[in-house]
Amino acid sequence: MPETAADVAAFVCPAPVAVRDRIVLGHGSGGRLSANLLRDIFLPLFSNPVLDRMDDQAVVEIGGSRLAFTTDSFVVKPLFFPGGDIGSLAVHGTVNDLAMGGAKPLYLSAGFIVEEGFPVEDLRRIAESMAQAAANAGVAIVTGDTKVVERGKGDGVFINTTGIGVVAADVRMSADGARPGDVVILSGSIGDHGVAILASREGLEFETTVVSDSAPLHGLVARMLSVSRKIRVLRDPTRGGVSSTLNEIAEQSRVTIGIEEKKIPVRDEVRGACELLGLDPLYVANEGKLVAIVAAEDADTVLGAMRGHPLGADAVAIGTVGEGSAGLVTMRTAFGSSRIVDLLPGDQLPRIC
Amino acid sequence: MKYVDEYRDPQIAHGLAEKIARTATKPWVLMEVCGGQTHTLMRYGIGDLLPKGIELVHGPGCPVCVTPLELIDKAIRIAGLPDVTFTSYGDMLRVPGSHTDLFGARANGADVRIVYSPMDAVKIARENPARHVVFFGVGFETTAPANAMAVWQAKREGLTNFSMLVSHVLVPPAMRLILESPSNRVQGFIGPGHVCTIMGFSEYDAIARDFGVPIVVGGFEPLDLLEAIFMLVSQLEEGRAEVENQYSRSVEFHGNAAAQKVMREVFEVSDRKWRGIGEIAESGLVLRGEYAAYDAERVFDMGPLEVEEPRECISALVLQGQKKPIDCSAFGTKCTPMTPLGAPMVSTEGACAAWYQYKRHGLVTVEGAHA
Amino acid sequence: MCLAVPGRVLTIEGDDPAFRSAHVDFCGVRKTVSLSFTPEVQAGDYVLVHVGFAISRIDEEEARRTFEYLKHIGALEEEGLAPPGAEVNHRAEGRAAS
Numbered sequence: 001m002p003e004t005a006a007d008v009a010a011f012v013c014p015a016p017v018a019v020r021d022r023i024v025l026g027h028g029s030g031g032r033l034s035a036n037l038l039r040d041i042f043l044p045l046f047s048n049p050v051l052d053r054m055d056d057q058a059v060v061e062i063g064g065s066r067l068a069f070t071t072d073s074f075v076v077k078p079l080f081f082p083g084g085d086i087g088s089l090a091v092h093g094t095v096n097d098l099a100m101g102g103a104k105p106l107y108l109s110a111g112f113i114v115e116e117g118f119p120v121e122d123l124r125r126i127a128e129s130m131a132q133a134a135a136n137a138g139v140a141i142v143t144g145d146t147k148v149v150e151r152g153k154g155d156g157v158f159i160n161t162t163g164i165g166v167v168a169a170d171v172r173m174s175a176d177g178a179r180p181g182d183v184v185i186l187s188g189s190i191g192d193h194g195v196a197i198l199a200s201r202e203g204l205e206f207e208t209t210v211v212s213d214s215a216p217l218h219g220l221v222a223r224m225l226s227v228s229r230k231i232r233v234l235r236d237p238t239r240g241g242v243s244s245t246l247n248e249i250a251e252q253s254r255v256t257i258g259i260e261e262k263k264i265p266v267r268d269e270v271r272g273a274c275e276l277l278g279l280d281p282l283y284v285a286n287e288g289k290l291v292a293i294v295a296a297e298d299a300d301t302v303l304g305a306m307r308g309h310p311l312g313a314d315a316v317a318i319g320t321v322g323e324g325s326a327g328l329v330t331m332r333t334a335f336g337s338s339r340i341v342d343l344l345p346g347d348q349l350p351r352i353c
Numbered sequence: 354m355k356y357v358d359e360y361r362d363p364q365i366a367h368g369l370a371e372k373i374a375r376t377a378t379k380p381w382v383l384m385e386v387c388g389g390q391t392h393t394l395m396r397y398g399i400g401d402l403l404p405k406g407i408e409l410v411h412g413p414g415c416p417v418c419v420t421p422l423e424l425i426d427k428a429i430r431i432a433g434l435p436d437v438t439f440t441s442y443g444d445m446l447r448v449p450g451s452h453t454d455l456f457g458a459r460a461n462g463a464d465v466r467i468v469y470s471p472m473d474a475v476k477i478a479r480e481n482p483a484r485h486v487v488f489f490g491v492g493f494e495t496t497a498p499a500n501a502m503a504v505w506q507a508k509r510e511g512l513t514n515f516s517m518l519v520s521h522v523l524v525p526p527a528m529r530l531i532l533e534s535p536s537n538r539v540q541g542f543i544g545p546g547h548v549c550t551i552m553g554f555s556e557y558d559a560i561a562r563d564f565g566v567p568i569v570v571g572g573f574e575p576l577d578l579l580e581a582i583f584m585l586v587s588q589l590e591e592g593r594a595e596v597e598n599q600y601s602r603s604v605e606f607h608g609n610a611a612a613q614k615v616m617r618e619v620f621e622v623s624d625r626k627w628r629g630i631g632e633i634a635e636s637g638l639v640l641r642g643e644y645a646a647y648d649a650e651r652v653f654d655m656g657p658l659e660v661e662e663p664r665e666c667i668s669a670l671v672l673q674g675q676k677k678p679i680d681c682s683a684f685g686t687k688c689t690p691m692t693p694l695g696a697p698m699v700s701t702e703g704a705c706a707a708w709y710q711y712k713r714h715g716l717v718t719v720e721g722a723h724a
Numbered sequence: 725m726c727l728a729v730p731g732r733v734l735t736i737e738g739d740d741p742a743f744r745s746a747h748v749d750f751c752g753v754r755k756t757v758s759l760s761f762t763p764e765v766q767a768g769d770y771v772l773v774h775v776g777f778a779i780s781r782i783d784e785e786e787a788r789r790t791f792e793y794l795k796h797i798g799a800l801e802e803e804g805l806a807p808p809g810a811e812v813n814h815r816a817e818g819r820a821a822s
Contacts, residue, residue, distance in 0.1 A: 022461065023460060024460045206754060207754040269752035273753045275729045276753060335367075335397050335401075337399070337401035338398055339398055356787060357730060366798075389726025493726070498761055498779070545726065547728050547772075550779050551779060599790075601790065603782060612779065
């Protein structure tokens with residue numbers, strides 16, 4: 001027995017640090033740190049009515065037309081992964097941000113920051129992939145830029161794409177549009193992209209046939225809009241997963257969202273990989289899925305339309321919007337018990353505990 | 354998924370919960386030791402299924418949370434050295450040291466990498482002779498054999514650029530500590546199923562006997578935990594205080610001999626400091642003398658470090674706005690007033706408890722169930 | 725510490741027990757796992773894997789017994805047939821102190 005009795009009541013709870021003076025990786029993860037960065041630095045300084053809506057895209061009126069305008073940067077590692085590469089991701093990602101505003105995507109710009117020493121052949125592969133993705137999506141890359149940074153300062157290549165599209169006059173969707181009684185719809189299985197990426201990362205290697213679901217969603221969206229004008233919100237659950245998306249919508253719309261675990265489609269292999277690493281699929285990134293908040297009376301019609309499209313074949317209603325505490329997302333587990341689905345501080349990390 | 358899905362059957366879960374309700378005639382306070390078990394209890398809302406009289410108190414989180422502050426600070430210092438590649442399990446990266454965490458160290462230029470297995474760290478060392486690879490060997494007894502194997506392998510290969518920063522803690526001393534505390538209310542334990550897969554459960558007989566508490570070695574799926582709880586409640590109702598094994602598909606009385614052999618070869622028991630609690634005798638593992646060349650604490654001898662636990666507990670930091678309860682990944686899920694992880698949530702004046710009770714989504718009162 | 729996942733052993737490499745490894749399947753995901761601690765494992769067995777090592781071979785007979793017992797308990801409660809109070813706990817007998 002020790003001389004001085006250790007006191008179990010003195011146990012300290014080491015909660016993660018929230019206030020930091022340097023950027024950490026978690027700030028880019030789409031979780032709470034990212035939200036804090038926006039809230040504390042960018043939003044107050046740049047504030048204006050369009051930005052403050054915090055949608056994935058900005059819809060602005062110019063000369064009587066409604067244009068959707070968005071930008072996204074791509075820093076994914078590895079550059080080439082099952083189901084895609086940084087190039088196709090860069091096209092799909094921006095096309096999707098436009099599509100989430102109900103826009104028909106038209107034009108993209110492509111900015112490259114390439115590291116000194118990067119193989120030209122790889123750059124060609126990426127560009128080919130982008131050309132293909134753009135052609136399939138029916139968009140044109142009309143302008144761009146290339147910069148080179150010194151070896152060691154660039155991690156291969158970073159790509160930024162900015163896109164514009166047109167939005168019909170009667171299409172108004174925004175993250176603050178969810179209302180109690182609305183239905184939450186998910187277009188398909190979750191976690192595929194994140195798992196495909198992890199499978200190719202050094203230190204976490206495992207073999208799987210899971211491929212990234214990276215795909216352009218504007219065709220699916222157009223179909224949905226053709227049967228209903230009561231789609232309140234569209235969001236693609238990328239980094240931070242379905243959890244981040246639902247939390248953002250609940251926060252912006254000042255509502256509560258309740259979902260059912262049993263209804264959420266997850267492929268067996270994605271489950272297996274998540275079990276292995278201790279990850280929750282709700283927090284894993286997707287690149288070819290969307291979450292739609294639809295007025296209850298149109299939910300079945302929208303689902304029907306989605307299921308007729310290849311990217312929406314597994315579409316399913318997973319929950320409802322309710323009154324109650326703003327920003328709360330809860331999930332009914334398979335056991336019938338309830339748990340809170342909260343934002344993580346940063347990236348979800350593989351765990352052993 | 355075989356051996357997983359069956360043990361998550363909701364119908365059987367409800368049946369077991371009913372059985373527990375029928376068996377319990379008095380209130381009982383139970384504790385599960387392993388963080389992984391806590392995770393399952395929270396994720397499946399097992400607390401909601403149990404009768405009101407059965408209270409689950411969560412154990413000291415997991416080894417990640419109790420790793421001494423000095424060691425986190427040492428890890429951060431070592432990671433910041435030139436030519437060092439610091440490897441770790443993902444769990445450790447967000448645990449705060451005196452000033453920052455390993456993520457912060459990365460932001461400052463350190464080469465910090467997450468690995469799934471300690472053998473991955475050995476591989477990185479083998480393939481990068483110009484870098485010194487340090488592995489943060491954290492864990493309970495479950496992880497000790499794997500960590501031991503990594504050091505053993507490194508020595509066998511004659512690697513000169515690999516070392517391990519060891520922070521292993523043992524479960525039985527922790528359980529004794531909890532039971533010895535004057536304010537202890539725990540009457541029965543769900544034993545750590547994977548720790549016991551390695552170590553067996555012979556060590557727990559003495560604890561059950563010395564303190565008169567039943568211990569049931571439990572698995573990690575919801576049905577495992579429910580069955581273990583049922584077995585504990587049965588014992589308590591019958592006035593028994595024995596060690597039983599619910600997780601018999603993986604745990605045997607003597608544990609895994611091959612794993613224990615490697616552990617003994619590489620590690621020896623020593624006194625260890627537990628974060629916030631202080632030193633507990635013979636509660637940890639250190640590398641044996643023959644492996645000194647692989648002990649990062651000896652390789653990077655930095656003497657005693659000046660460490661500073663945030664003087665105030667989490668509550669005060671919350672009041673200062675530096676940490677919000679909501680920033681804690683455990684808050685509202687693993688950690689609630691009914692099932693606190695740490696001191697702040699226990700005390701009714703603690704900011705965490707107050708926040709949780711009155712502000713967090715207007716839910717929950719002290720007596721009520723969670724949302 | 726705690727996270728260990730069951731998987732099925734597909735193939736095994738290596739003769740020296742200290743260095744045997746297995747290709748293990750987790751629902752379609754495959755990973756190479758060390759069998760250093762489970763020298764008795766054969767292809768087709770299920771193992772519990774923690775940080776890249778098999779820490780135990782899942783005793784399928786015990787697993788079946790456990791599950792059958794659990795199912796039995798669950799079903800009895802449903803039908804309200806379980807006698808109240810003490811019953812023989814088959815599970816406790818099997819492994820309490822062998």
